[in-house]
């Protein structure tokens with residue numbers, strides 16, 4: 001008998017997640033150089049700043065006030081309600097805690113080519129595909145709270161040169177990621193009724209895992225023209 005739909009989604013989010021990428025394995029075991037960790041923080045900022053952009057594209061596809069209200073909260077989590085708040089601001093502070101000026105992170109010209117393509121790929125996927133596929137792609141967040149915990153431990157243990165308050169983004173994402181993935185999973189289970197729809201949702205989540213993987217491939221190589 002084939003695996004039930006929810007288990008298929010959970011298996012992809014577990015087995016294809018970027019916690020298994022060699023760069024993350026090295027991050028977690030504490031062997032990244034300062035230059036490598038700074039390269040990751042700087043390039044991952046490009047992903048972070050596009051999360052609310054792709055979420056706005058998803059909001060535009062939702063047909064009821066309840067659904068839009070639910071999804072709008074994600075944009076607020078990242079952008080804050082005012083200056084000085086929100087996930088993007090916290091990531092800028094992570095950069096500062098690691099010795100990177102925020103103007104360096106804000107400057108998109110420094111982004112590695114493969115990182116730019118991976119992030120564009122994700123934003124365009126959410127722009128072009130069905131609401132089911134766009135929401136299913138967010139289900140990598142089923143695994144995100146675990147990687148946040150691992151990362152906080154690794155930073156505290158191995159990368160003491162990064163000031164502790166810089167980790168507040170990761171701390172906040174643990175509960176946000178749990179809530180977001182629970183909400184998104186309920187929508188996907190409700191919307192994907194036919195076998196074809198379920199296959200589309202699994203393929204969307206697989207694609208998203210590949211986005212995160214490709215982003216780290218580019219950061220690991222670190223080469224640019």
Ligand SMILES: O=C(O)c1cc(C(=O)O)c2c(n1)C(=O)C(=O)c1cc(C(=O)O)[nH]c1-2
Pocket residue numbers: 051137138139140141143144147173212
């Ligand atoms: O640092 C990470 O490993 C990681 C992974 C993911 C993810 O699994 O997609 C997200 C985040 N962080 C994150 O911070 C975040 O806000 C986020 C939003 C989404 C999404 O697809 O909607 N994924 C993630």
